[in-house]
Amino acid sequence: MTTEATGSKSPAQALITKEVARRRTFGIISHPDAGKTTLTEKLLLFSGAIQMAGTVKGRKSGRHATSDWMDIEKQRGISVASSVMQFDYRDHVINLLDTPGHQDFSEDTYRVLTAVDAALMVIDAAKGVEEQTIKLLNVCRMRNTPILTFMNKMDREVRDPLEVLDEVESVLKIQCAPVTWPIGMGKTFRGVYHLLRDEILLFEAGQSEQKQTVEVVKGIDNPRLDELFPLEMEQLRMEVELVNGASHPFDLEAFRAGVQTPVFFGSAVNNFGVREILNALIEWAPAPQPRDATIRDVSPEEPKFSGFVFKIQANMDPAHRDRIAFLRVCSGRFERGMKIRHLRLGRDVKISNVITFMSQQREQVEEAFAGDIIGLHNHGDMQIGDSFSEGEALQFTGIPYFAPEMFRTVRIRNPLKVKQLQKGLQQLGEEGAVQVFKPVHGGELILGAVGVLQFEVVAHRLQGEYGVDAVFEGSSIYTARWVTCEDPKIMADFEKNLYAHVGHDAAGNLAYLATSSVNLNLIQERWPKVVFHATREHA
Ligand code: G4P
Numbered sequence: 435m436t437t438e439a440t441g442s443k444s445p446a447q448a449l450i451t452k453e454v455a456r457r458r459t460f461g462i463i464s465h466p467d468a469g470k471t472t473l474t475e476k477l478l479l480f481s482g483a484i485q486m487a488g489t490v491k492g493r494k495s496g497r498h499a500t501s502d503w504m505d506i507e508k509q510r511g512i513s514v515a516s517s518v519m520q521f522d523y524r525d526h527v528i529n530l531l532d533t534p535g536h537q538d539f540s541e542d543t544y545r546v547l548t549a550v551d552a553a554l555m556v557i558d559a560a561k562g563v564e565e566q567t568i569k570l571l572n573v574c575r576m577r578n579t580p581i582l583t584f585m586n587k588m589d590r591e592v593r594d595p596l597e598v599l600d601e602v603e604s605v606l607k608i609q610c611a612p613v614t615w616p617i618g619m620g621k622t623f624r625g626v627y628h629l630l631r632d633e634i635l636l637f638e639a640g641q642s643e644q645k646q647t648v649e650v651v652k653g654i655d656n657p658r659l660d661e662l663f664p665l666e667m668e669q670l671r672m673e674v675e676l677v678n679g680a681s682h683p684f685d686l687e688a689f690r691a692g693v694q695t696p697v698f699f700g701s702a703v704n705n706f707g708v709r710e711i712l713n714a715l716i717e718w719a720p721a722p723q724p725r726d727a728t729i730r731d732v733s734p735e736e737p738k739f740s741g742f743v744f745k746i747q748a749n750m751d752p753a754h755r756d757r758i759a760f761l762r763v764c765s766g767r768f769e770r771g772m773k774i775r776h777l778r779l780g781r782d783v784k785i786s787n788v789i790t791f792m793s794q795q796r797e798q799v800e801e802a803f804a805g806d807i808i809g810l811h812n813h814g815d816m817q818i819g820d821s822f823s824e825g826e827a828l829q830f831t832g833i834p835y836f837a838p839e840m841f842r843t844v845r846i847r848n849p850l851k852v853k854q855l856q857k858g859l860q861q862l863g864e865e866g867a868v869q870v871f872k873p874v875h876g877g878e879l880i881l882g883a884v885g886v887l888q889f890e891v892v893a894h895r896l897q898g899e900y901g902v903d904a905v906f907e908g909s910s911i912y913t914a915r916w917v918t919c920e921d922p923k924i925m926a927d928f929e930k931n932l933y934a935h936v937g938h939d940a941a942g943n944l945a946y947l948a949t950s951s952v953n954l955n956l957i958q959e960r961w962p963k964v965v966f967h968a969t970r971e972h973a
Contacts, residue, residue, distance in 0.1 A: 437612065447737055450763070450767055450803060454734045457805035458719050459529040459762075461546055464556035465564035465573065469586040471894025473520070473702040474530065480708050483521035487729070490891055518745060518760065518807045519792040525717045529624060529791070529807055532569070541836055541866060541884045542745060545818060547573050548833050549744040549762040551805065552580045552719035554711065555695065556702075559585040559592035563605045571606050577691035577832060589637075589701040591620040596673075598679070599697065609694040611684040612677055616699040617635040617663065617670050624663055626699050626707065626957075627654060629672060629686060634659060637706050690720055701884060722805035725764045727821070727828035732763075732765050734804030739766035739774060742830040743807075743816055746865035757865060758789065759812040760958055761822065764830065768802040773824045776830060779815065787811050792962070812951055818866040819971065834969040835939075837871050837916075840949075841909040845878055851902050857881075857893075858900035863940030868892045871914065871937035871945060874929060880937060880947065881906070882914055913954060914945045915966035924963050932957070 442450065442511065464470045519530045531550055533543045545874065550705055555572050557569060574581060592598075599610045614626035617634070625637035625648070634656075636649040636803075654674060660667050678915065688694035696714060700707015722734040725742075728937055732740055745760040748833040773782045789809030790802060790969055802808050810816065819833040846855050863870035868889070883889055896902040917930060919925040925944075929936055935947050948954035 436589050436855065446555050446767070447704060447735075447800050450737060451735050452528075453767075453803040454805065455721050456526045457551065457722055457803060458526055458715050459550050459722060459805040460552040460554055460715065460719060461531040461533045461550045461806075462554045462556055463533060463547070463567060463574065463581075465558070465561070467568040468556045468558040468561070468564070468567075469702045472585065473554075473708070473874055474504075474532075476702050476705055476708045477528075477530065477712060478519065478521060479705075480712055481521045481523040482521070483550075491731070496949055517745070518809075520791045522718055523712050528712075528715065529805060530819075531807065540587065541888075543570070544742050544836060544884070545833060545866070546578065547648075548577065549760075549807070550579065550656075551721070551723050552582065552715070555581050555583045556586050557583065557911070558587050558594065558600070559598055560590055562593055562598045562601045568605065568834070571608070575692065576834075578689050579693055581695045582711065582719065583610070583695045583697040584702070584707065584711055584742070585616075585697060585699045586702050588616050588619055588623050588699050588706075589704055589951060595699065596676075602695070602697075608692075609682045610689065611682045611689070611694050611696050612699075613684055613696045613714070614698050614700070614707065615670075615677055617675055618666050622666070623701070624666060627670060628710075629674070629678065635706075636662075637701070637704070637712075648709075662748045686718060689718060722803075725830055727764075728830065732828060732830075734765050736765040737828070738824045739768050739772070740764045740821070740826070740828050740830075740948070741768070742822070742833060743810075743820045744820055746812060746818060747817065753813060757812045757814075757822075758809040759816040761808050761810055762810065763802050763804050763806045766824070768808060770800045775825050776815070777821045777823060778817070784808060785865045799841050805925070811867075814861060814864075817864045831971055834971055835869065837867070837914050837968045839913065840883050840886055840889070841911040841914075842881045842883075842906040843878040843909050844881055844904050844906055845953065847903045847905060852901045855896065855902045855904060858896045858902055860940060862895060867895070868915055869914075870940050872939075873947075873949065874933045875935040880909060880911060880912075886897055910949050912950050913948050915968060916943050916945045916955065917964050917966055918972040919964045921963060925960075928964055930960055 441528055462470045462474060467530060473862045474801050517532050521528055526711055528626050531546050549777065555566065555571065557563065578652055599612065602608065604609050613630055614628050617624040625635050627634050632653055634651040636651065653669060682694060684696050685694055689696060698707050698710050702708065724733045726733045741761045741763045743761050744758045747760065770788055771784065771786045772782050777784050821828055848850060859870045862868055871880040871882060881889065881892065893904055893906060894906050917928065919928065929944060932946065937945055937947055941943055946957060948957065
């Protein structure tokens, strides 16, 4: 907030206000193969952050292992750059956060979405709404995150666009406001009609290496169009009339409230429609938003620094043991070398070794503002959800842990390594790679995950970082619910009575480990005063 009663701002405050206003922080949500990687690359290409297509593509082959995206990464010897990409476009600073999809899909993806102010949903227009998109959109809905939609692959034989929009509206329960409308598809894809600007952007295939240089024809009734597309214009004019009559007109407020999504048609691989997305992002998507921090809301323009950790990533380079904590700045100005308060531990830490994610500037960036992501070296003292400030006790909320959907018990081949196993799992649990439950009755540790890949990563890391050869086995547990109760006596009774079915997670929270949904329902009925939580927030 501007501080001075006179209304005139100090230079420092004016700088913060200006920097916040020009920031946009977003993530891409899509089902695998819809074109997220291609579009990411094109966004970077259009902004000038990379010079050539194909730079980001390579990272697919490496999957969760190291990627060799850009020198920036080699220079720093770490593989975090692909998780956050910061670039400039039209005097704006855009932070694009990677949301791993596919087998990589895990809690990580959910939590990344808590750090964005908008999301871009990419849909394969031939396939329509797919499973992963539904899940991710539901996560966005938890915070009413504004969603832009890109209907990709119009250069292919796709489904009827009206039908796909209907599907988005009915399955994802979000209003669609088409901003561009396709002319044809597949071999006869001619371009799009921009409904708000009344102009036609002509499509030319195969522009994969250059930026898009589209020809623009003004006005849908322009006779030049009938010359160009004698076969398609009648159909287009009919469709546009229909769309104008039947669909929702674009409404900035409804978009910002997460109720409506503006829809763009295009072809990422052909560079078509990408510029419209970038423009919508800076013109319509919100600048960094205020954040709820338990005791009060924190405005991005406040002079004092604050932020929270939403992701921890292990350094994939075995030569370094470091882990990087990704912190979203929520307010103020971060400066290299400044002292900030680690609120959970209640002590000040000096942050001099910080990673930023500028792709256009190679030199270390010295400052960051709300909406930016900075990487802090974590020597085991930072957890997901940790809040930092210049002293005020602000605990940012809304960074969730989700009830796991898959469980494994874990044991080791070499019993002498039990200490290393416990230490490894404790650390991996704290950084959110997997959830670890310690049964109250003793016995083997139980691992819970949202995505099956998490187990693979944990096995790999236990071996590589802790020298532990662990064996994972199936478990009879079906789901977990964190339990709380206002009455500590009832809580104690619950734990005692059900000691064979409860465990503590890495942060010490008690959870009920159910063997089936019937079992869970039964226990819930028997213990009406106990609250069962499918998500929990940072303690
Ligand atoms: P993802 O990150 O969402 O998983 O998708 P990705 O970008 O890797 O794209 C998946 C496939 O779809 C790729 O083909 C990609 O080239 C293709 N694709 C992306 N955008 C378009 C588009 O606008 N039109 C068409 N026709 N195809 C598109 P692939 O065969 O799996 O890989 P590649 O060999 O082409 O790289």
